[in-house]
Amino acid sequence: MIAEFGLAALWLAAALAGLQLVMGVSALRNGDGPLAILVRPVAVMQGVLTVVSFAALVALFIRTDLSVKLVVANSHSAKPFIYKLAGTWGNHEGSMLLWVTVMAGMGALIALLERRLPERTMLATLATQAFVGLGFYAFLLLSSNPFERLPEPAVDGMGLNPLLQDIGLAFHPPTLYLGYVGLSLAFSFAVGALLTGQVGPTFAKVMRPWVLGAWIFLTIGIAAGSYWAYYELGWGGWWFWDPVENASLMPWLAATALLHSASVLAARDALRAWTVMLGVVAFSMSMVGTFLVRSGILTSVHAFAVDPERGSFILALLAIYIGGALVLFALRASSIAEGERFSVTSREGALVFNNVMLSALLGIVLLGTLYPLVTEAFGVKVSVGPPYFNPVGAIFALPMLVVMAIGPLLRWRRDRLQRVRSPLIAVGLLLVLVLVGLLVWRPFGLLPLLGLGLSIALMVASLLPLRGRRLRHLPLAVWGMVVAHFGIGLALFGMAADSSLTVEKLAAAQTGDVVAVGPWTVKLEAVEPVAGPNWTALEARLKAQYRDGAVVTVTPQARSFWTPPQQTSESALLTRWNGQLYAVLGNETEDGRWQLRLWWKPFVTFIWYGGLLVALGGLLALLGRVATDLRRRSAVRQIAQRKNEIAKVRGA
Amino acid sequence: MSTRIKAKHQRLVLVVIALVALVGAGLLAAWALRSQASYFFVPSEMREAPPSVGQAVRLGGMVEQGSIKTLPDGVTISFVVGDGKARMPVQYAGILPDLFVEGSGVVAEGRLNANGVFVADNLLAKHDENYVPRELEHMTAAQADAAVAETR
Numbered sequence A: 001m002i003a004e005f006g007l008a009a010l011w012l013a014a015a016l017a018g019l020q021l022v023m024g025v026s027a028l029r030n031g032d033g034p035l036a037i038l039v040r041p042v043a044v045m046q047g048v049l050t051v052v053s054f055a056a057l058v059a060l061f062i063r064t065d066l067s068v069k070l071v072v073a074n075s076h077s078a079k080p081f082i083y084k085l086a087g088t089w090g091n092h093e094g095s096m097l098l099w100v101t102v103m104a105g106m107g108a109l110i111a112l113l114e115r116r117l118p119e120r121t122m123l124a125t126l127a128t129q130a131f132v133g134l135g136f137y138a139f140l141l142l143s144s145n146p147f148e149r150l151p152e153p154a155v156d157g158m159g160l161n162p163l164l165q166d167i168g169l170a171f172h173p174p175t176l177y178l179g180y181v182g183l184s185l186a187f188s189f190a191v192g193a194l195l196t197g198q199v200g201p202t203f204a205k206v207m208r209p210w211v212l213g214a215w216i217f218l219t220i221g222i223a224a225g226s227y228w229a230y231y232e233l234g235w236g237g238w239w240f241w242d243p244v245e246n247a248s249l250m251p252w253l254a255a256t257a258l259l260h261s262a263s264v265l266a267a268r269d270a271l272r273a274w275t276v277m278l279g280v281v282a283f284s285m286s287m288v289g290t291f292l293v294r295s296g297i298l299t300s301v302h303a304f305a306v307d308p309e310r311g312s313f314i315l316a317l318l319a320i321y322i323g324g325a326l327v328l329f330a331l332r333a334s335s336i337a338e339g340e341r342f343s344v345t346s347r348e349g350a351l352v353f354n355n356v357m358l359s360a361l362l363g364i365v366l367l368g369t370l371y372p373l374v375t376e377a378f379g380v381k382v383s384v385g386p387p388y389f390n391p392v393g394a395i396f397a398l399p400m401l402v403v404m405a406i407g408p409l410l411r412w413r414r415d416r417l418q419r420v421r422s423p424l425i426a427v428g429l430l431l432v433l434v435l436v437g438l439l440v441w442r443p444f445g446l447l448p449l450l451g452l453g454l455s456i457a458l459m460v461a462s463l464l465p466l467r468g469r470r471l472r473h474l475p476l477a478v479w480g481m482v483v484a485h486f487g488i489g490l491a492l493f494g495m496a497a498d499s500s501l502t503v504e505k506l507a508a509a510q511t512g513d514v515v516a517v518g519p520w521t522v523k524l525e526a527v528e529p530v531a532g533p534n535w536t537a538l539e540a541r542l543k544a545q546y547r548d549g550a551v552v553t554v555t556p557q558a559r560s561f562w563t564p565p566q567q568t569s570e571s572a573l574l575t576r577w578n579g580q581l582y583a584v585l586g587n588e589t590e591d592g593r594w595q596l597r598l599w600w601k602p603f604v605t606f607i608w609y610g611g612l613l614v615a616l617g618g619l620l621a622l623l624g625r626v627a628t629d630l631r632r633r634s635a636v637r638q639i640a641q642r643k644n645e646i647a648k649v650r651g652a
Numbered sequence B: 001m002s003t004r005i006k007a008k009h010q011r012l013v014l015v016v017i018a019l020v021a022l023v024g025a026g027l028l029a030a031w032a033l034r035s036q037a038s039y040f041f042v043p044s045e046m047r048e049a050p051p052s053v054g055q056a057v058r059l060g061g062m063v064e065q066g067s068i069k070t071l072p073d074g075v076t077i078s079f080v081v082g083d084g085k086a087r088m089p090v091q092y093a094g095i096l097p098d099l100f101v102e103g104s105g106v107v108a109e110g111r112l113n114a115n116g117v118f119v120a121d122n123l124l125a126k127h128d129e130n131y132v133p134r135e136l137e138h139m140t141a142a143q144a145d146a147a148v149a150e151t152r
Helices: A002-030 A036-063 A069-074 A081-087 A092-113 A119-143 A172-182 A184-196 A201-232 A243-268 A272-294 A308-335 A347-377 A386-409 A417-441 A446-466 A476-501 A606-651 B007-036 B043-048 B139-151
Strands: A503-509 A514-517 A520-531 A535-546 A551-554 A557-562 A565-570 A572-576 A579-588 A594-602 B057-063 B076-082 B087-093 B105-112 B118-124
Touching: A002 A036, A002 A092, A002 A119, A036 A069, A036 A081, A036 A092, A036 A119, A069 A092, A092 A119, A092 A172, A092 A184, A092 A272, A119 A184, A119 A308, A172 A184, A172 A201, A172 A243, A172 A272, A184 A201, A184 A272, A184 A308, A201 A243, A201 A272, A201 A606, A243 A272, A243 A347, A272 A308, A272 A347, A347 A386, A347 B007, A386 A417, A386 A446, A386 A476, A386 B007, A417 A446, A446 A476, A476 A594, A476 A606, A503 A514, A514 A594, A520 A579, A520 A594, A535 A572, A535 A579, A535 A594, A551 A572, A557 A579, A565 A579, B043 B057, B043 B087, B057 B087, B087 B105
Parallel strands: B087 B118
Antiparallel strands: A503 A594, A514 A520, A520 A535, A535 A551, A535 A557, A557 A565, A572 A579, A579 A594, B057 B076, B057 B105, B076 B087, B105 B118
């Protein structure tokens, strides 16, 4: 019954999306008709129904209902509870249902909460959100029904890919999706504003907190995904330029640019067309990512569906939505009046520079990701990897980081570099000192060297906006900027440190042997079999000691799962404030020794701490905006109340 | 930038900078991508037109049956990657990835050394039973043909 109930809720939600679109469009054409007041409630109902439908699927997975095809294919009765739960979205159909749920849920939230936008623009926005949603409902209901029953219930399920049986990964997809699909609001707001021609500071102020929310989740999702790849794949790398990683990086780059250009639009009423364009591009990148991952056009751990039909469906949706939005943009761009002017040397100028560099980076990643697909169409197999992405990306990332250090110190509209000369010189000097110091200390590659120097300069510079301000009265949004920029510097420092300071030791050790790696000594005590809920493993007991510090036990494992039968290696990580010891257990050699791979990775954790700081910065900015908004509303209420009282007194 | 320049001109400067940066990014990317054509090799290509010694490239193919050997140091593995037409010796020092087995596809990241041996820093094997490195999709068929030819 649960499955039928879930399916019925989904169909109903799809029907409501259709209704929302029709009502929204008709209200737009005929002015505020009687239909207009119904658009918001319909959007809310649509959101509620998708949540109900998703909850039904979760229930089926938790109960391991073996009459449902999807559960049988992706779950197993013996699996730990948390992975039964995570199994809900760890597959194509379930994740598409999650997509639709987030999309409709976001639409419901703006319908409930957003009151500042002119009503006509709001209607256009909700109609757009419904229109985009409809495509995904159709995709789900017509080609990927998650509630399909089997003719005969199965005896047991087939299990979940062991690589996905990891607590970090269990909640990774929902986080990423809140970001990915949350950007659909940016798209809908942009298209809504284009339709009514009302692109101004209000539009930017309304859109910004929603984009910020999505961006926070996207940031956390990317950081978590990177950490997962780092410890689960056992290679010690944290970014592989895998197309699937790029698929989440591209919307992040676009959304980052959008956040910055939206703040120019909100504060200074400039960059109108550009901001609208970025709103369209950001969600388009989410859809391109989904297409790449779900079409079967590339294979990866994340690509569930190797099904050309599904690929063409998403491609068609891509063409309709992106193509439609771009045509609309071309038709309407000229009607968006030109905004305020500003000088090149100004806060706006710096933000424009940042936007251009982010866009260039986006283009570079997009080209690199799509290039192999294009050449393959002409019969040439090519793979694009770090030798392309690292240097080409760095050429645009490095100047962007320099301007990022200076930009926040500049005034709006017009400024002179002389005014920020002393901090500039200080940052520059520090950079030179770091570079010289490092060069003397030990020879580095050029990129890590620049990275280390720039990251330190950036961290210092990002704190400069706090100089001479009363910290307790500083708006949260400024704190957010400072924390986020500092986080970028910290992450960059971790990346540069990891790529230049890592020490690796590979050994074939007998029990009792001691291996030295960097400042660590590691003793192999024993290798013993252990068992988990649905796996068995060989576990190495290692006694690790940092210089003369305390001895700590770490236990890397080589696991064997039996549903499905598969081996994984579970690396062991020992975290210190200044880095991580990373241990992997390999095979037994013929003469009874055990292969051990050990890394000492100084400051590698700063990469993810930095990422979390960036997300925290976003959260602070979001809280600041929400608080300001609440204050404004309560002030408006108080004024109205006071007016009432005065009117009463006068009347009496 | 002098403040005497008119606002209109300053706007123009921004647009020009933006255009130069974006066109630059495109050209740079296009230039860099052209050299990526020589980033992925299968053994027969590497035999015909080898990359220069020390250049970082990827080698993809099938791990030949019976070719995996552990060298005396206990951590270096040598094996042969083939594509049905040519064979390439590979050395890799490290923990073998899960699911790295003889007769399955592999992509090795690394460089050719002066002795004509491919020294891998990284092996990309199948992630699971459904995942073959993208470059190797056609290889499974070629390998199947080779297996049929051998048993005849």
